Amino acid sequence: METGLILSSAGGIAGAALAAPLLSGVINRTKAVFAGRRGQPLLQAYHDIIKLLGKGAVYSRTTTWVFRAGPVIQFSCAALALALLPMGSRPALLAFPGDFICLAGLLALMRFFLMTAALDTGSSFEGMGASREAAFSALAEPVFLLSLAVLARLTGALSLSGMASRLALHPAEGSGPVLALTALALFVVFLAENARVPVDDPNTHLELTMIHEVMALDHGGPDLAFIQYAAQLKLWIMGILVVNALGLGGRGGWACAGGMAALAVLIGIVESTMARLRLLRVPQLMIGAGALSLLALLLTLVRP
Amino acid sequence: MNAWSELILILVILTNLLLVGGNRLTGLIRFAAVQGLLAGLLPLLAHSQALTARLVFLAALAVALKGVAFPLLLGRALREADIRREVEPFVGSEFSIFVGISLLAFSFWLSEWLGIAQAGWLRLMLPVGFFTMMTGLFLIISRHKALTQVLGYLVMENGIFLLGVALVGEVPFIVELGVLLDAFVAVFVMGIAIHHINREFNHMDVHLMARLKE
Numbered sequence: 001m002e003t004g005l006i007l008s009s010a011g012g013i014a015g016a017a018l019a020a021p022l023l024s025g026v027i028n029r030t031k032a033v034f035a036g037r038r039g040q041p042l043l044q045a046y047h048d049i050i051k052l053l054g055k056g057a058v059y060s061r062t063t064t065w066v067f068r069a070g071p072v073i074q075f076s077c078a079a080l081a082l083a084l085l086p087m088g089s090r091p092a093l094l095a096f097p098g099d100f101i102c103l104a105g106l107l108a109l110m111r112f113f114l115m116t117a118a119l120d121t122g123s124s125f126e127g128m129g130a131s132r133e134a135a136f137s138a139l140a141e142p143v144f145l146l147s148l149a150v151l152a153r154l155t156g157a158l159s160l161s162g163m164a165s166r167l168a169l170h171p172a173e174g175s176g177p178v179l180a181l182t183a184l185a186l187f188v189v190f191l192a193e194n195a196r197v198p199v200d201d202p203n204t205h206l207e208l209t210m211i212h213e214v215m216a217l218d219h220g221g222p223d224l225a226f227i228q229y230a231a232q233l234k235l236w237i238m239g240i241l242v243v244n245a246l247g248l249g250g251r252g253g254w255a256c257a258g259g260m261a262a263l264a265v266l267i268g269i270v271e272s273t274m275a276r277l278r279l280l281r282v283p284q285l286m287i288g289a290g291a292l293s294l295l296a297l298l299l300t301l302v303r304p
Numbered sequence: 305m306n307a308w309s310e311l312i313l314i315l316v317i318l319t320n321l322l323l324v325g326g327n328r329l330t331g332l333i334r335f336a337a338v339q340g341l342l343a344g345l346l347p348l349l350a351h352s353q354a355l356t357a358r359l360v361f362l363a364a365l366a367v368a369l370k371g372v373a374f375p376l377l378l379g380r381a382l383r384e385a386d387i388r389r390e391v392e393p394f395v396g397s398e399f400s401i402f403v404g405i406s407l408l409a410f411s412f413w414l415s416e417w418l419g420i421a422q423a424g425w426l427r428l429m430l431p432v433g434f435f436t437m438m439t440g441l442f443l444i445i446s447r448h449k450a451l452t453q454v455l456g457y458l459v460m461e462n463g464i465f466l467l468g469v470a471l472v473g474e475v476p477f478i479v480e481l482g483v484l485l486d487a488f489v490a491v492f493v494m495g496i497a498i499h500h501i502n503r504e505f506n507h508m509d510v511h512l513m514a515r516l517k518e
Contacts, residue, residue, distance in 0.1 A: 176311075177314045283398060287398050288325065294405050295321070298408060298409060302427060
């Protein structure tokens, strides 16, 4: 690859790394507007991370190195995944055939270390959170891979960058409904994987019902900052995939940024208008999303 | 025009999946109504020739019956019976969605295998017709409540209607009127039957009726 292209991709990654915490600010602002509050400042997430980085860490004597390694590995997985992602019209830093499977693997590794670090504390609440996270992500992952397989089949490209650019510039004739179904399935996965409302409530303060937050309860200081930042990067990564599936991603930086902002507002609206589902109903939601992506796959297979 | 018909067909597939996966009876009636509406509108878009008064009249009649009259009739039966959900169907709703997707795949395979060569979006119409028919059959055999079975019958009728549009194109006027009249009478009679079953036995679980012997 030329140096110019590499620089441009690196610029995309830097932009994403800087802008990722802003997404949660937009989501919170939307929720505040719906509730008639003024809400926290847009840049609150940055302040939180800076504050946490300045603190010291406290480690329980029950924990081992797994607990300390967790946040670092989560952050590095998220950062690596960022390198696989095409941002706007900039291609990914690392693009190779099949990189979407590598992306799914990195996200899975990230989740694995979040769960093992939670289990390592020996707290029963964190164990419950980890078990729920495992159960729901086991349902979300097939849907995620199926949706990406639909995009690969539809565009004939096997790398995320190829998919994004073809979806934006040369969409297949009459592929609108298929893309809409895939984007919907990906959006459900996006909500489930990022602990958003129909599956998990980021504002809940009851350990019994938390999923993502409960796993980070025993982390403090820089460790918590890494976990929060990694979660924000993950929100960005999955969001980019949804925006790309709609064909907005490859149209340039502004279209991509606009798509991400619209997505954040949409999450805010979903969180303000919906209650979270009962835990027993979540598998039904994920199976519904799986049915949508399977339907999309069948439609692409039938397409001459 | 073709894009619209494709969209309608995909929406029909989605209503089928919703019917198979849902268990709240008011919701099921609504999905069946939407499906009848979509199926009724399809002939208007399906054939590229000019809209004749006859085509418009038939579509309006189908939409009025399937989208408005049937839901009203069934909704009244439901209110009188005072039940909300399909409790414990023979096949649970998660597995039912799997069955639905497999039926869809099977319908795609079936219409390939039959070798009825069709061009463009009509390729989609035949499988969707088969799928809708099979969804109706599946609803009839896998649910307890008489009302859900009536909905299955309606869905099956929609499927046959779609197959008719796909294969024959223009069904003679009198035949279509006859089919609509039949469906209307059937739903009417079954609505009354549900009412009576419910009044006699205080439930409408059909499988319990197997115990009734002379």
